[in-house]
Amino acid sequence: GEEVAQTPKHLVRGEGQKAKLYCAPIKGHSYVFWYQQVLKNEFKFLISFQNENVFDETGMPKERFSAKCLPNSPCSLEIQATKLEDSAVYFCASSQPGGSRTNEKLFFGSGTQLSVL
Amino acid sequence: AQTVTQSQPEMSVQEAETVTLSCTYDTSESNYYLFWYKQPPSRQMILVIRQEAYKQQNATENRFSVNFQKAAKSFSLKISDSQLGDTAMYFCAFAPTGGNQFYFGTGTSLTVIP
Numbered sequence: 389g390e391e392v393a394q395t396p397k398h399l400v401r402g403e404g405q406k407a408k409l410y411c412a413p414i415k416g417h418s419y420v421f422w423y424q425q426v427l428k429n430e431f432k433f434l435i436s437f438q439n440e441n442v443f444d445e446t447g448m449p450k451e452r453f454s455a456k457c458l459p460n461s462p463c464s465l466e467i468q469a470t471k472l473e474d475s476a477v478y479f480c481a482s483s484q485p486g487g488s489r490t491n492e493k494l495f496f497g498s499g500t501q502l503s504v505l
Numbered sequence: 506a507q508t509v510t511q512s513q514p515e516m517s518v519q520e521a522e523t524v525t526l527s528c529t530y531d532t533s534e535s536n537y538y539l540f541w542y543k544q545p546p547s548r549q550m551i552l553v554i555r556q557e558a559y560k561q562q563n564a565t566e567n568r569f570s571v572n573f574q575k576a577a578k579s580f581s582l583k584i585s586d587s588q589l590g591d592t593a594m595y596f597c598a599f600a601p602t603g604g605n606q607f608y609f610g611t612g613t614s615l616t617v618i619p
Contacts, residue, residue, distance in 0.1 A: 444605030
């Protein structure tokens with residue numbers, strides 16, 4: 389597709405429940421990024437993928453967060469045992485493939501609003 | 506470490522006037538891209554303008570232009586003939602060429618006043 393598709397748009401979970409978010413990157417894009425935006429302000433980098441391989445996971449709280457990008461499936465971000473502070477908008481973005489032009493531009497999905505109660 | 510700083514949390518401008526949003530960044534990279542993204546209340550992130558660091562010429566896109574000062578590590582956005590639809594959060598971003606992630610500033614909330 390020609391846009392990054394994120395589902396669901398909104399997700400409500402009780403504290404301690406699991407949350408799973410999905411992202412289909414633009415067809416032909418090899419790089420996928422997940423960002424967490426809290427309070428419409430700071431974008432916190434979580435993880436990036438090059439195809440199905442983890443590219444950079446330095447932002448992931450590894451105890452409860454995990455992510456995958458498998459062939460022929462949407463990418464996913466899963467939060468086990470959600471906490472109140474996980475409430476945020478989670479954005480997925482993709483970019484074009486290849487070498488030095490990897491970061492030519494990011495195309496964003498419309499985000500998933502996660503509310504942990 | 507790469508950092509992006511936007512020192513103006515909020516700004517306002519009269520419709521049809523010109524406004525400049527500031528952004529500075531810190532990096533030891535020599536090849537990189539700089540971006541301005543707009544986030545209206547719909548929360549969709551929209552690319553406004555992009556600058557390649559190796560290009561000296563400032564990027565322009567219709568009413569949007571940048572003032573890129575590589576030595577000063579400054580990348581300001583000028584919006585001319587401001588319109589009500591320009592009301593949004595604006596994020597400055599930096600990405601090293603071939604790097605692993607994009608780095609974002611904390612945003613400037615711009616309000617265009619009728």
